[in-house]
Amino acid sequence: MNLLLLEPGDFIDENRVQLQGRRLQHMQDVHGVTTGDTLKAGVLNGSMGTARILQLSQTLAELEVSLDKAPPPPLPITLLLALPRPKMLRRVLQTVATMGVKQLYLINSWRVEKSYWQSPFLSEHAIREQLLLGLEQGCDTLLPEVHIRQRFKPFVEDELPGLVAGNMALVAHPSGEMPCPTSVQDNLVLALGPEGGFIDYEIQKFQETGFDAVTLGARILRVETAIPAILGRLFQ
């Protein structure tokens, strides 16, 4: 928790918040704060700044906030991700939020196991929880939007053309002929496949929609490693 992320419901006054639960415990156990300490803080989908601890007990903290800075700029990317297995999904959601992706589509693919779609980690509440942890890590307040698309063909045929229109579109694929570009400034739509990759039919559908297949090199990365590697490469 590098940023104390506040929600509108925490405010008891224009510049004053009360905290209980996880964030209070983390401040005490990990940061070891005491009354008078100042923390980096921000309000969800709003400004960032500092929060000073006015009162502190085992069950409640009251803080005075001063929020006047903008959060860091979002990455200009829409990320399409074949639904990872549940345990990895949680880390991926955190990573995506930490790195500044604001539009994430979790999509189906032939090689996504059907059972993954039943995971409780896909509930709105569970997704939000991981995104908040990611924002707290990366020091950002803008909550990513996560869109769940369980049917590949309708998504690619009906919705994807609208997302791609006017943007660069790339699908990462082991047999991609282009190396992945660097120092991208424009809006970009990027598709990452499941373990084992998209199947040929899926790559073809992406290409028909205007995607270029790019390779990340000879090494096969787990999705949780591939995302930071490709984002680190694309945006500089």
Next chain:
Amino acid sequence: MNLLLLEPGDFIDENRVQLQGRRLQHMQDVHGVTTGDTLKAGVLNGSMGTARILQLSQTLAELEVSLDKAPPPPLPITLLLALPRPKMLRRVLQTVATMGVKQLYLINSWRVEKSYWQSPFLSEHAIREQLLLGLEQGCDTLLPEVHIRQRFKPFVEDELPGLVAGNMALVAHPSGEMPCPTSVQDNLVLALGPEGGFIDYEIQKFQETGFDAVTLGARILRVETAIPAILGRLFQ
């Protein structure tokens, strides 16, 4: 397991191996192989190619191997990493091996909790286990060398100058003034700090040894995210 990684002890003949245990189980449970199937294979610290299943039972597989390709080139980097907490260390070792780092120094820093040095995950056996998983993921055979340096000052003063001599040397630090470079071709020594970063004294010691402090931007990344992000950026 994208590569079946063989060890010299698996060979019963020049081109023939017998497997039991984890790798056999993985081939059967995850890959669902049967007799006659061919897998991507390689021998530890040696060549890569294919392995064809000659015989298969619940307890033993016999395979014929044909290994004539070189593993992918290593990244020209020596990575110095403040020892991460044990759970993260395991993933970090896998990531490092997957991405092609061959020289890893786990070093001390003021903000590394002392208890981390007692972790059973630091045993030679435990480290090797994670590195092998990483090589299997990334399709590589060259085992990284992991060096453990529990005392910061002797390491930096006595050993580091020799590692740095003639190479670019960078330490990632939130207050670094240079952005991290891209498309590096030469040998590079890169130091990554613990959660909370290196302290000023440590940064100063690195700088005295010829390191430049570089920033990765406003967002604070977990070490397991920072490593692929910075490697993806450095090597293109």
